[in-house]
Amino acid sequence: MATKTTSVASAKSLAAHATRLAGGGRRGRFSLRLLVPYVFVLPFLLLFVGFFFAPFFYALSQSVYKVQRSGLGFGPPTVVWAGADNYLKALHDPQFWDGIRRVILFGSVQIPIMMAIALTLALLMDSAVIRFRRFFRLAFFLPYAVPGVVATIMWGFFYSPSLSPIVQLFNTLNLTPPDFFGPNTVLASIGNIATWEFTGYNMIIFFSALQGIPQELYEAGRIDGLSELGIALRLKLPLIRPALVLGILFSLIGTLQLFNEPQILSRLSGAITSTYTPNIFAYNIAFVQTNYYYGGALAVILGALTFVFSYGFLRLTRRQAGV
Amino acid sequence: MAATPIELDAAIKRRDESERRIVGARDFSAKNLVAYLFLLMITIYCLTPLYWLAIAATKDNTDLFASVGLWFSHFDLFANLHALFTRDNGVYLHWVGNTVLYAGIGGGLGMLISVAAGYALAKYRFAGRSLLTVLVLGAVLVPPTTLALPLYLLMSKINLTNTYWAVLLPSLLHPVGVYLARVYATASVPNELLDAARVDGAGEFRIFGRVALPLLGPGMVTIFLFQFVAIWQNFFLPFVVLSDPNLYPISVGLASWNFDPAAHELLFNLIVTGSFLAVLPVIALFLILQRYWRAGLAFGSLTG
Numbered sequence: 001m002a003t004k005t006t007s008v009a010s011a012k013s014l015a016a017h018a019t020r021l022a023g024g025g026r027r028g029r030f031s032l033r034l035l036v037p038y039v040f041v042l043p044f045l046l047l048f049v050g051f052f053f054a055p056f057f058y059a060l061s062q063s064v065y066k067v068q069r070s071g072l073g074f075g076p077p078t079v080v081w082a083g084a085d086n087y088l089k090a091l092h093d094p095q096f097w098d099g100i101r102r103v104i105l106f107g108s109v110q111i112p113i114m115m116a117i118a119l120t121l122a123l124l125m126d127s128a129v130i131r132f133r134r135f136f137r138l139a140f141f142l143p144y145a146v147p148g149v150v151a152t153i154m155w156g157f158f159y160s161p162s163l164s165p166i167v168q169l170f171n172t173l174n175l176t177p178p179d180f181f182g183p184n185t186v187l188a189s190i191g192n193i194a195t196w197e198f199t200g201y202n203m204i205i206f207f208s209a210l211q212g213i214p215q216e217l218y219e220a221g222r223i224d225g226l227s228e229l230g231i232a233l234r235l236k237l238p239l240i241r242p243a244l245v246l247g248i249l250f251s252l253i254g255t256l257q258l259f260n261e262p263q264i265l266s267r268l269s270g271a272i273t274s275t276y277t278p279n280i281f282a283y284n285i286a287f288v289q290t291n292y293y294y295g296g297a298l299a300v301i302l303g304a305l306t307f308v309f310s311y312g313f314l315r316l317t318r319r320q321a322g323v
Numbered sequence: 324m325a326a327t328p329i330e331l332d333a334a335i336k337r338r339d340e341s342e343r344r345i346v347g348a349r350d351f352s353a354k355n356l357v358a359y360l361f362l363l364m365i366t367i368y369c370l371t372p373l374y375w376l377a378i379a380a381t382k383d384n385t386d387l388f389a390s391v392g393l394w395f396s397h398f399d400l401f402a403n404l405h406a407l408f409t410r411d412n413g414v415y416l417h418w419v420g421n422t423v424l425y426a427g428i429g430g431g432l433g434m435l436i437s438v439a440a441g442y443a444l445a446k447y448r449f450a451g452r453s454l455l456t457v458l459v460l461g462a463v464l465v466p467p468t469t470l471a472l473p474l475y476l477l478m479s480k481i482n483l484t485n486t487y488w489a490v491l492l493p494s495l496l497h498p499v500g501v502y503l504a505r506v507y508a509t510a511s512v513p514n515e516l517l518d519a520a521r522v523d524g525a526g527e528f529r530i531f532g533r534v535a536l537p538l539l540g541p542g543m544v545t546i547f548l549f550q551f552v553a554i555w556q557n558f559f560l561p562f563v564v565l566s567d568p569n570l571y572p573i574s575v576g577l578a579s580w581n582f583d584p585a586a587h588e589l590l591f592n593l594i595v596t597g598s599f600l601a602v603l604p605v606i607a608l609f610l611i612l613q614r615y616w617r618a619g620l621a622f623g624s625l626t627g
Binding site for chain 1: 444
């Protein structure tokens with residue numbers, strides 16, 4: 001009986017609803033309903049236009065001008081149309097390419113190492129044989145809580161000859177302590193900071209994906225005679241592929257943006273120049289040399305490059321997966 | 324099928340129990356020993372710097388250099404705290420206040436903005452919907468850091484640089500939050516419930532407030548957490564748009580002490596103690612809200 005009354009009631013309100021929608025006097029209300037989703041997305045859209053589109057197009061509009069000094073460079077500087085000059089300048093700027101090459105080298109060594117560790121940890125965390133997993137998970141994830149600036153200052157202390165417990169250890173053992181800030185080692189020192197910060201974060205991404213795999217698949221694998229290692233490699237790995245792609249994608253983006261760690265370590269290491277990474281280079285062009293026009297072009301190139309890399313990576317991995 | 328944090332926790336427990344039953348109690352075999360050694364090594368790697376930081380925060384500048392790094396020397400934590408809080412007329416406390424302001428308001432308001440947008444993308448059909456979805460994904464791929472330099476120039480045109488707004492307003496934009504909100508709304512707000520509320524005559528905004536938001540509660544905590552921590556840790560944007568030390572967040576403030584060529588050796592104990600304090604609230608958030616983190620990062624399994 002109860003169901004009948006509710007259905008009658010809802011039929012009534014449905015009718016009321018329909019009249020309301022169709023009623024001539026209420027047509028204003030009907031069109032307002034169509035606007036509802038736009039009201040919901042409006043704040044986001046405003047922010048997006050103001051802080052994403054606007055700066056991008058501003059950089060684009062600045063990048064086609066340059067400062068010219070007339071009369072052998074002694075006259076007053078004037079801003080003139082440059083067309084593609086700033087972009088051509090960037091393409092032929094060895095210092096810019098030096099930075100690009102450096103972050104690519106950084107990414108092609110640091111990302112695989114970090115992903116291998118994170119994946120191994122995630123598989124171990126997913127295995128019921130291992131005890132104390134809550135503690136381990138927390139320990140691995142904690143570095144992610146440390147702001148990048150603090151992490152870099154902290155590792156800077158760890159690397160510095162006068163303070164470092166590592167150097168103390170080497171000295172006690174009468175060994176020559178490594179120079180963490182040398183031209184050949186400082187990139188690895190930065191890589192270590194990034195690995196320390198983000199291994200746990202990636203481990204949790206992979207771990208969460210592993211937890212989403214239905215148990216029955218493992219049981220089927222065991223029945224088919226797969227060992228635990230075989231299950232990990234043949235079943236788990238392909239199934240968490242989207243999570244792997246995502247983790248690598250975020251690392252890729254972060255690597256191309258590399259700024260905080262080298263910028264802060266530059267106080268301690270002479271090897272970190274003002275052109276060390278593309279972002280540091282763009283920062284110095286724009287703020288130290290106050291060349292906003294060239295800086296704008298560099299910002300556009302960096303944004304485009306980041307998009308090409310990340311989008312290309314997504315496309316590539318999707319095609320391989322046959323999606 | 325996005326799981327809410329609580330469902331996820333329960334699911335993990337269930338799986339672990341059944342898996343242990345299947346595999347049996349082979350707790351400490353030789354093969355496991357290698358695994359434990361590896362886990363132990365990584366644990367030491369992850370925790371040693373934090374341990375060092377905690378110890379170092381209790382040392383004065385002489386002991387910082389002269390004593391063994393990994394153990395206590397004379398306990399000067401309170402002297403350090405006093406020096407930290409009084410240096411430059413208490414500028415560190417300003418930084419703490421600013422960071423709480425930026426991360427708190429930016430995280431809270433930004434979360435609501437993201438949830439509203441994600442809800443609309445998940446639950447309404449409207450012209451421009453798929454374009455907006457693509458834009459959100461594009462913004463995830465190109466982080467706003469890339470645009471910090473032109474943003475600074477644009478802000479200086481309208482005299483917005485070096486104000487609270489310069490950090491606060493851009494921090495509200497969080498494309499990953501919109502993406503997560505869309506996933507959560509699709510999974511945990513049933514269309515039937517919305518239709519039922521409509522039939523009962525509730526307005527769309529009332530439905531959002533009374534029906535959708537309560538269902539999205541755990542997801543909202545997750546989105547807030549991610550945005551709060553992202554703003555707490557942000558360096559590049561405030562570094563670029565601010566020049567008044569009284570407006571700095573902790574990250575930029577500590578970096579400015581670290582860069583100070585005249586004083587940095589004298590400031591070491593303050594930088595260390597200030598860093599230690601800056602880490603504590605985020606660690607507390609981690610410990611208290613652990614399961615929300617895992618749920619948020621589970622979206623890796625949802626993107627196909």
